[in-house]
Amino acid sequence: MPMLSAPLSRLLAATVIVACLPAMDLHIGVLPLTASAGQRTLRAFVLAVIILNFRSWPFSWTFRTLGPLIKHHLRYLVLRIRLSFSPQSAQKRGAVEFGHHSNIATVGQDPFKTSITYRTFASPDDCDFRLHLSNSSYAKTLDAARVKYAVQCFPTFFHIGGWMGLGATYYKFHREISLGSPYEIRTSILTWDSKWTYLVTRFVTQSRPSMHKKGANNRDLTNRVSSGVVCHCIAVSMLCCKIGRITIPPALALATEGFCDSGTDGDENALTHYSRDNPPPHWKHPFPQGATRPRSDLPTLRRFLTHGWRDVPQGSRWWEQALQGTVEKRRIAGMEVVNGMTDGLSRLEETTWD
Secondary structure (H helix, E strand, C coil): CCCCCHHHHHHHHHHHHHHHHHHCCCCECCECCCCCHHHHHHHHHHHHHHHHCHHHCCCHHHHHHHHHHHHHHHHHHHHHHHHHCCCCCHHHHHHHHHHHHHHHCCCCCCHHHCEEEEEEECCHHHECCCCEECHHHHHHHHHHHHHHHHHHHCHHHHHCCEEEEEEEEEEEECCCCECCCEEEEEEEEEEECCCEEEEEEEEEEECCHHHHHHHCCCHHHHHEEECCEEEEEEEEEEEEEEECCEECCHHHHHHHCCCCCCCCCCCCCCCCCCCCCCCCHHHHCCCCCCCCCCCCCHHHHHHHHHCHHHHCCHHHCHHHHCCCCHHHHHHHHHHHHHHHHHHHHHHHHHCCCC
């Protein structure tokens, strides 16, 4: 029997207390003590079931999934309201807004070295009759992990009205996740093409000493992400960046947020690392053709992402140049993996079934 996580242990303790209340000489509005012992027991049982399934209450999935996006927009809204009442000049207010976008942007980061972790646990409403995380729950929880990744890696894109559409998801299950077990969902980018961004997500738990002993005689190592961590499921998601109905090239969206090639080519000491204080060369080109309007001018940036980028000549597309070198090599390697998955399904779509 797996050890229960702290959240589930507290939940079960609260449920036991609630279940015992009807037997106590207390008055609770929803549990009148004039009822028979059988009725009180039934009501306690119903209440316990409701509490145990609190993560499936109405709107709980919505708030859990869209919570990072709501917080992201609220922070920016509060900033705009505060600046609207500020006595500072328009230039200073623009500088403050520019600082806000720069602080949350992923300036100087390698897209392949950026991983976002979402932590949760296998609650009773997410498990099947064998007390393991249900296959459908992987997809439900993955929604929240993808939104968290998208908001943290594309914050400016969401500020200008961008969104991401899901085209497909591929799953490979390795191990079960037992009831009450805490686990992490680690999401990073796998590759991208001219339209689609491919994210790879791993559902992992901390390994126990017994797993290391078993791993010596079986293929447990194939399920290991790193030392001390076991991978239970791998998922690949195919996402499309959109503003309205217009598709935004993934490379353009990545470079606009500050992602770039580190330029080290495997040598950590080869070049100075880029950061917010030492931005990459392309960071000065949020708009085409030497425009000087600040990055805080979101309407201008939105027009550039939706239409203006098409007017930039091929040899002058800074967003493509920003993602060359080791980043481009890894992107090409990732496309070979993705093509192996998508080609088979594409052939199935072309097959006529009688």
